[in-house]
Amino acid sequence: MSLGGIRAPPGHWPIPQSVEVINWQGRDALGFHWPFWGIGTQLTVGRRGMLRDFLRIVDSITARDFASRWGPLGLCRHGVPQIPMDFDTLCSMSEKCIYRQCPLIKAARQKETIDVELVNPWVHLAAGASAILQVAAALHRDRQPDAKDWAKLPFLDAYPSENFQGIERQRFFLGLAIHTWLDLGRISLDFSWSSPKASLRVLPRSLFGALGLELALVAAKTEGVAYCCGCGMAYTPERQPRAGEEHFCHDCGRGVALKRAQARWREKRKLKPSGKPKRRGLR
Numbered sequence: 001m002s003l004g005g006i007r008a009p010p011g012h013w014p015i016p017q018s019v020e021v022i023n024w025q026g027r028d029a030l031g032f033h034w035p036f037w038g039i040g041t042q043l044t045v046g047r048r049g050m051l052r053d054f055l056r057i058v059d060s061i062t063a064r065d066f067a068s069r070w071g072p073l074g075l076c077r078h079g080v081p082q083i084p085m086d087f088d089t090l091c092s093m094s095e096k097c098i099y100r101q102c103p104l105i106k107a108a109r110q111k112e113t114i115d116v117e118l119v120n121p122w123v124h125l126a127a128g129a130s131a132i133l134q135v136a137a138a139l140h141r142d143r144q145p146d147a148k149d150w151a152k153l154p155f156l157d158a159y160p161s162e163n164f165q166g167i168e169r170q171r172f173f174l175g176l177a178i179h180t181w182l183d184l185g186r187i188s189l190d191f192s193w194s195s196p197k198a199s200l201r202v203l204p205r206s207l208f209g210a211l212g213l214e215l216a217l218v219a220a221k222t223e224g225v226a227y228c229c230g231c232g233m234a235y236t237p238e239r240q241p242r243a244g245e246e247h248f249c250h251d252c253g254r255g256v257a258l259k260r261a262q263a264r265w266r267e268k269r270k271l272k273p274s275g276k277p278k279r280r281g282l283r
Helices: 050-055 060-070 087-092 119-140 147-151 167-185 207-219 253-271
Strands: 013-015 018-024 027-033 042-044 105-108 113-118 188-192 199-203
Touching: 018 060, 018 113, 027 060, 027 119, 050 060, 050 119, 050 207, 060 119, 113 119, 119 147, 119 167, 119 207, 167 207
Parallel strands: none
Antiparallel strands: 013 042, 018 027, 027 113, 105 113, 188 199
């Protein structure tokens, strides 16, 4: 993933140096400032709490706070992520983005060129993510979803409302909305065999993709995927980790677990009084 001219390895994306709310052609927008030549740029991966924070976005301030912690979504002016898309995906989009890779907005500000993303698509996607979870919860109980929630579902504007009648069809179109989010986010599988045991990991290529992956897991009530406490990547554990228990993917494995345990042990030793009791001499 490349944002701010910074190349990040698969499954990672860069965090900007700072984020500000600006006015871009009369509309609220987020301005992303990046370190000079990308030096010292912090990279991050999808972690727990990310989707919860995303659902709280309702205006420019909450969008700025989210972006400062988790990074940019990488949206063009039409609200489409800056990732090459399949022709079928482009045809299903209701936005007028006709390019395979519509460029991010750039703005000159104080002798600096910054990346700009409009706030409205962020608010729209956050409301759509919340609607996906509400609709999925209703359909899991075989109940009719609330009409207001259904109206907020993303990526379904091109379909007439009469297509959404009946729970079975609603399940199909909810799945289509989630599938489109995952497709735009370019979710991929990473197979590795760097240890005696091979591993298969789900690898989002961007923050947008990581949000879609977590949305899909929650909507499907899937408990078979966990986030590694070592590298932060999603993986399929052999058993579901207990609450409060550290767990690691096959790549990190026992080696990282031992290193973290040793680090905790050293930290505890630092907290203990350094003085040792003197031994009494023999009389």
